[in-house]
Amino acid sequence: MIPLNATHWQTTDWQQQYREMIRKPEQLWQRLALDPDEQPDIRDALQSFPLRVTEAFVAKMRPGDWRDPLLLQILPQAQEMQRQPGYSDDPLAEAAANPQPGLIHKYHGRLLLITTPACAVHCRYCFRRAFPYNDNRPEQPDWQAALDYIAAHPEIHEVILSGGDPLSLPDDYLSRLVDRLVELPQLRTLRLHTRMPVVLPARITPTLVDSLQRKQLSTVVVVHANHPNELDTQSSQALLNLKNAGFTLLNQSVLLRDINDDANTLAALSHRLFACGVLPYYLHVLDRVTGAGHFHVDDTRAQQLVRQLLATLPGYLVPRLVREEPGRDSKTPLALY
Secondary structure: OOOOOOOOHOOHHHHHHHOEEOOOHHHHHHHOOOOOOOOOOHHHHHHHOOOEEHHHHHHHOOOOOOOOOOOOHOOHHHHHHOOOOOEOOOOOOOOOOOOOOOEEEEEEEEEEEEEOOOOOOOOOOOOOOOOOHHHHOOHHHHHHHHHHHOOOOOOOOOEEEOOOHHHOOOOHHHHHHHHHHOOOOOOOOEEEEEEEHHHOHHOOOOHHHHOOOOOOOOEEHHHHOOOOOHHHHHHHHHHHHHOOOOOOOEEEOOOOOOOOOOHHHHHHHHHHHOOOOEEEEEEEOOOOOOOHHHHHHOOOHHHHHHHHHHHOOHHHHOOOEEEEEOOOOOOOOOOOO
């Protein structure tokens, strides 16, 4: 039964929530009781990277607080337009690892499929905020080319579905794609990178689970939560539903200035993730994408924070501090001592 006082976003299905996400700053200001006169001009930032956020995610933010750690992740800011040395539109050199449309192959034994440009939230630090999605649209002929590429590389045993967010796609589309992947006998693992359990937990339905489950493949879901406030009751239940379906759940965070660059915040996040059946996996230092410089935390501070976590948490709750560097064989761990 739906409580009489349930808010609109709690009473609609995920597709309706997705269609009705907040796209205009005025909606966000009104929803959070924010005074727009306190916010500098953001028109240029919006033209560079539009605003997108779900009502379910906004519901976790503190009304009236411009410094809310969840709001800061999606808030367009004028300082995004300040050019900084060392930042670029392609900080991970993905264009050089894009042998087929919709396919990125950087590491031995695994590759990534760009399944969709669509996402239920636009994180302002996203390293793909300038990605050429128009050149990587997953049309069916391109999927065949990608599948042929995988078949021609028998060392590839894991396929990662990414985007955008792969869970923004319909269940039947995902099911057909997974069926095509299962036909490749070399594959052992299917991995999905998604923010949906955090920003649109209603997306995690029994039908979705059925569309992803295949006895031939081990399924790993890598979620992206940066702050403990992101994991409310609805998100916790969504994650537990995935866990109970037999999926392995991992989390990767990005270290972000004024959002989670605090040992107590990171420790609380690890504890809350574990209560949802999720193991902390990576803590990324910021990818230097154009427009994200105001989120930067320097390496010395990052290393200090992880040393503090090691002193207070069991090892399985401490994420690995890493940087992604173009041309390397793997993520690069940052030395702590």
